[in-house]
Amino acid sequence: MQRTSDQASDTKRWGAGALVFAALAMVGGMSNAYVISLLTIVLLFTFLGQSWNLMLGIGGQLSIGHALFVGIGAYAVAILNIKYGVTPWIGLLLGAVIAGFVGAVLAWLSFRFEVRGIYFALLTIAAAEFARIMFGGWDYVGGMQGLFYQAPSGTMDLGMLRGDARFYYFVALALAAIGVAGTELISRSYWGYVWRAMRDDDEAARALGVRTFRHKVLVVSISAATAAIGGGVLGLVQGAIFPDSIMGMAISVDVLIGPVVGGLGTAFGPLVGSMAAIPLHHAMGALGDSLGLPGLNSVAYGAVLILVVWFLPDGIWPAIVRLYGAIQLPARGRISQLRKAEE
Amino acid sequence: MTALLEVKNLTKAFVGLVAVNDVSFSLQAGRITALIGPNGAGKTTCFNLVAGALRPTAGQVLFEGCSLEREPPEAVCRMGIARTFQIVRPMKDMSVLENAMVGAFSWTTNVKEARDKAYESLENVGLAGKANARTDQLTLPDRKMLEMAKALSTRPKLLLLDEVMAGLRPTEAAGVVGVLHRLAESGLTILLVEHVMRIVMEVASTVVVLHHGVKIAEGKPSEVVADPAVLESYLGAGFHA
Known part of the structure; x- marks a missing residue:
């Protein structure tokens, strides 16, 4: 009986997810250029947030340097495409492989020498900053001046991943959908179970036969590879990449704000969090500009983070789920009472 | 022998x-x-x-x-060889069933097989009825039983x-x-x-x-x-x- 109720809630979850993404697709067909470009960023950071969420929310490993992997992906696509005319599809693949490898090496070295938890997180910052400075001083990739894509001609070309703003909106929407569905699938797979076990209690997981060392390396590597794919597309959408912006601390923070605000370890959290935080960030930026108060957007970010951590420590999405449950339960209770009364 | x-x-x-x-x-x-x-x-x-x-x-x-x-x-x-800990250590953000599944992944990567084994382990210790509960809803004796179920899932x-x-308490220990x-x-x-x-x-x-x-x-x-x-x-x- 419990198993059938599991299946019922599975169907419900997937149905709800499909509805949300169908609605987002309709929004993409109808909205104006400003909303489209804003939502494209929201959806891209939903995907990037999922990548980060996989590592901390499911695997239990904290990264504050995800900009490293985002940057590797962006540069892989840009170098191949701008310098050699290679399709971004190859660049995305290559970027994912390189970032996955870099992530695995970083994790292997770190965990091999017992650098864990917050110390591992510090190491990720150091690695990202090292890469940012290295790319800034590397003339071949444009140094601090960065790399520029050719202005899009406006005709859609799926093979070269070029098109107008609406095209990129749908690319980002597809990535976000893959991110949400992928998180859901992974967290209910063999990997998901053993990763969550090692997240909750490393020693107890090992006592149950989980080879936590290799699984930690694996989760960091997969998270890095997916972050690189998001980074590659982010570079294409922005039309240019600079080490300070694509590999800077700001990207690492932008990546984690969605899952932290929306709900760590959940499939929908990063989407909900990005939807809440990024438009607010932009609106406050615009308001700050018009009021002559630069930095208002960062203040807003900080305020949202503090409020969420204070009042909804597991994030917005779990709070919505709890609220929904609280409305549902009494309703079910009343129905069963009515049935009893009828009998 | x-x-x-x-x-x-x-x-x-x-x-x-x-x-x-x-x-x-x-x-x-x-x-x-x-x-x-x-x-x-x-x-x-x-x-x-x-x-x-x-x-x-x-x-x-x-x-x-x-x-x-x-x-x-x-x-x-x-x-x-499977062990339990003196101080119970449930995986706190996983359900009772999911806790019992972890051990099974030491010999299978198949989720259905792991779930079946977990139900069997929970039945063995009398916890099958609480499979979908959160671990913080369990009483101490039940948590001890969950530790055993987790260990049993590894097929030791x-x-x-x-x-x-x-x-x-004596009655719980008798169980x-x-x-x-x-x-x-x-x-x-x-x-x-x-x-x-x-x-x-x-x-x-x-x-x-x-x-x-x-x-x-x-x-x-x-x-x-x-x-x-x-x-x-x-x-x-x-x-x-």
Whole structure:
């Protein structure tokens, strides 16, 4: 009986997810250029947030340097495409492989020498900053001046991943959908179970036969590879990449704000969090500009983070789920009472 | 009768303290053996040495003839030895069923197979009805049972139980005793570290007594409790039965 109720809630979850993404697709067909470009960023950071969420929310490993992997992906696509005319599809693949490898090496070295938890997180910052400075001083990739894509001609070309703003909106929407569905699938797979076990209690997981060392390396590597794919597309959408912006601390923070605000370890959290935080960030930026108060957007970010951590420590999405449950339960209770009364 | 596990001249020295000193014993397949002794006797250290959580200073642990004193805990588990922790350690953000599934992933990557095994383990310890509960909704006896279910999901040949009765009321402990008897009848070998003497008398076929890290007695429960050295270690010198 419990198993059938599991299946019922599975169907419900997937149905709800499909509805949300169908609605987002309709929004993409109808909205104006400003909303489209804003939502494209929201959806891209939903995907990037999922990548980060996989590592901390499911695997239990904290990264504050995800900009490293985002940057590797962006540069892989840009170098191949701008310098050699290679399709971004190859660049995305290559970027994912390189970032996955870099992530695995970083994790292997770190965990091999017992650098864990917050110390591992510090190491990720150091690695990202090292890469940012290295790319800034590397003339071949444009140094601090960065790399520029050719202005899009406006005709859609799926093979070269070029098109107008609406095209990129749908690319980002597809990535976000893959991110949400992928998180859901992974967290209910063999990997998901053993990763969550090692997240909750490393020693107890090992006592149950989980080879936590290799699984930690694996989760960091997969998270890095997916972050690189998001980074590659982010570079294409922005039309240019600079080490300070694509590999800077700001990207690492932008990546984690969605899952932290929306709900760590959940499939929908990063989407909900990005939807809440990024438009607010932009609106406050615009308001700050018009009021002559630069930095208002960062203040807003900080305020949202503090409020969420204070009042909804597991994030917005779990709070919505709890609220929904609280409305549902009494309703079910009343129905069963009515049935009893009828009998 | 064959020995499933043999502990030979096991010694563990911490700085300034020899916690386990030249201890040898063996576990017979399908039997329940209890490791007892007063506080600080080295029971838990001995237990952790067998489980791979600690490395011995000297001596050997042989499981089915394979040496395992250099193996990490996950490898020890995969060889067929599962353990529980004295202080219960449920994975707090996973349901009772999901907790019980983790152990099954030591021998399968198939989620359905793991789920079936987890239900079976939960049934074995009488927790099947609470499969979908959160672990923080469980009572202490249920959490202890969950620890056992998690260990059983690894399909162990040998089950190591660290003070599984500690903190339980007599009626609750009686339930655990029933579970242990059932498991032993199904062919599982069990080593328990235990404080509660009455329970040891009820379940164990062999008792190993440690005192200050040294084995002072080994035998049937009825023999061991009559042993003057054991009485002295528990009750102090000068006590005579």
